Amino acid sequence: MATVVGEGSAASAARRAQIIDATIETVAELGFAQTTFARIAVRGGLSSTRLISYHFQGKAELMQAVVDDIYRSINEFLLGRVDVDPASRPIVRPAGRPDLPSPGSAPAELRAYITGVVAYIGAHRSRMRAIRSISAAVYDEPGNPAVGQADPASPVMSHLQDMLRRGQADGSFRTFDPLVVAAMVQQPLEGLPLLLQNRPDLDLERYAAELATAVDLATRRPDRG
Known part of the structure; x- marks a missing residue:
């Protein structure tokens, strides 16, 4: 920079x-x-x-700053939802912030993540259209910041995999590959901005609820009921 x-x-x-x-x-x-x-x-x-x-x-450096700013705002949005949903957690905990109380359970935290990201997308449609356009335009270029978010070690994917592993460790989730399920959770969220361009009146609360329910059914232990 x-x-x-x-x-x-x-x-x-x-x-x-x-x-x-x-x-x-x-x-x-x-x-x-x-x-x-x-x-x-x-x-x-x-x-x-x-x-x-x-x-x-140059344009590349400016676009990197745009991508960084959007992901920073998503993080702050999720942190700000703790008052609405105590299970909500930021993807990356900001430095200097006090520890948050326990989210209660991994399933609750996963549902809060899904509903929180959907809420962010609905409230920040220009930002999500912009990051989708940047991703589509420079996806194959080395160093593209949008491509990095699909990396299994990226903050988003690491956050999801850590959450899923915690749920497996405490018996809330069945045995599965956390990377595969993390991708399964993230892809419908990343595809939502494109869907909203054609269906701007989409019921986002229902979208979040249906996705969260589908993920819950896919991850829960058979004996959890």
Whole structure:
């Protein structure tokens, strides 16, 4: 990432956030290929594309920042849902945050993850359209940040596999390959933004409930009832 004078200042952080937000809206509307610094500048009300170049060395670095920002916001959203659902947990616990109380059980935590991510997608449709467009456009490029999320060792997949292993260890879940089931859980979530483009009125609460129930039936021990 480019190092610039005053990068750590509040004004610089605000400018970077403004650029990232404008980029998300531009990609969501026009797609990755049609997104240029000039169009981002217009969307963000910037006087010159040089304001973008000052903070980001190129389009690839800016898109990395967009992907990072979206996943950071998902993490914060899940953490903020603890008051709504005590079983909700962030994918990565932010540094300096106090320990959270026990989620109760692995099945409850898994259901909270599914319903929380669906709620985030419904509330942040531009962000999810943007990350889908970035993923589709540069999926095969080395170092593509969106591809990294499918890596079994990525934060998302590691979070799900850890959750599934805990449920197996305490007897809540049957014996299965945690990687396979983690992918089974994540794929319908990552495909939801595309479904919403064609069905914007989709009942998201029902979608989350049906997916959570299907995952519960697929993972529970036969004798759990």
